Amino acid sequence: MRADAVRGHLDGLLLAVLEQGPLHGYAIIAAVQQRSGGVLDLRTGTIYPALNRLERLGLLTSSWDAVGERRRRCYALTDAGRSSLAGERAAWREFTTAIGSVLNPGVQPRPAT
Amino acid sequence: MRADAVRGHLDGLLLAVLEQGPLHGYAIIAAVQQRSGGVLDLRTGTIYPALNRLERLGLLTSSWDAVGERRRRCYALTDAGRSSLAGERAAWREFTTAIGSVLNPGVQPRPAT
DNA sequence: GTGCTATCTATTGGCAGCCAACATATTAAT
DNA sequence: ATTAATATGTTGGCTGCCAATAGATAGCAC
Numbered sequence: 198m199r200a201d202a203v204r205g206h207l208d209g210l211l212l213a214v215l216e217q218g219p220l221h222g223y224a225i226i227a228a229v230q231q232r233s234g235g236v237l238d239l240r241t242g243t244i245y246p247a248l249n250r251l252e253r254l255g256l257l258t259s260s261w262d263a264v265g266e267r268r269r270r271c272y273a274l275t276d277a278g279r280s281s282l283a284g285e286r287a288a289w290r291e292f293t294t295a296i297g298s299v300l301n302p303g304v305q306p307r308p309a310t
Numbered sequence: 311m312r313a314d315a316v317r318g319h320l321d322g323l324l325l326a327v328l329e330q331g332p333l334h335g336y337a338i339i340a341a342v343q344q345r346s347g348g349v350l351d352l353r354t355g356t357i358y359p360a361l362n363r364l365e366r367l368g369l370l371t372s373s374w375d376a377v378g379e380r381r382r383r384c385y386a387l388t389d390a391g392r393s394s395l396a397g398e399r400a401a402w403r404e405f406t407t408a409i410g411s412v413l414n415p416g417v418q419p420r421p422a423t
Numbered sequence: 424g425t426g427c428t429a430t431c432t433a434t435t436g437g438c439a440g441c442c443a444a445c446a447t448a449t450t451a452a453t
Numbered sequence: 454a455t456t457a458a459t460a461t462g463t464t465g466g467c468t469g470c471c472a473a474t475a476g477a478t479a480g481c482a483c
Binding site: 198199201202203204205206209210213214229232233234236237285286289291292293294295296297298299300301302307 | 315318346349399409410411412
Binding site: 380 | 461462
């Protein structure tokens with residue numbers, strides 16, 4: 198997959214993997230990688246600035262979590278983040294429908310579940 | 311839709327609308343707009359450089375077409391363009407599957423038709 | 424005890440790729 | 454004549470992600 202393919206969809210990915218519970222940065226990368234079947238490999242230079250931005254926007258909160266001597270920064274969704282995630286999902290559906298119907302005319306979009 | 315949403319998928323869109331027959335630039339814009347249900351509105355600064363690039367790559371050919379006093383440049387798919395389109399479709403499927411399975415885990419991808 | 428790898432956070436510069444703005448001409452309607 | 458639609462094209466700029474870099478802890482092999 199082209200390296201910068203997630204452009205425009207990053208926020209949704211980050212919010213989505215945090216939906217089931219808080220994670221720290223490194224675990225977010227792993228979760229995205231796993232859930233995408235190994236296809237999406239985000240870099241730290243991608244996610245850390247994005248996580249900071251999402252926190253500034255009030256979509257998530259972070260807290261330092263001590264594991265032995267080690268410190269992890271755990272990110273958790275806020276209510277605003279949860280509703281933003283719903284918006285990202287709607288936008289994703291609209292986006293794939295639009296591109297898909299140009300690329301594969303005649304293929305019906307999946308009905309909303 | 312965010313203006314630069316097509317980033318990374320433009321070539322596929324252009325090749326796809328030319329699949330059913332040659333079109334000139336302005337008609338390509340209209341075709342994309344129509345097939346996307348009015349969502350995708352490409353600009354000339356987007357498509358003309360892209361069409362030139364695709365022609366340089368041998369994926370399409372252009373010819374001047376006289377309509378009265380007016381000159382239109384018509385673009386047509388080459389065989390290489392047709393097979394590149396197949397590749398773009400495969401890449402699109404991989405891309406949507408990857409992002410989709412992170413964004414909406416539990417939703418099965420559509421089986422290939 | 425020393426390399427090596429994995430885990431973990433973080434910043435900065437660069438650049439690909441699309442768009443906005445601009446330029447220009449013909450045609451048709453009012 | 455003026456306006457709007459049709460039509461082709463170029464250039465500079467910006468957004469947003471990544472590569473590269475930096476640094477720390479921890480565990481394992483040898």
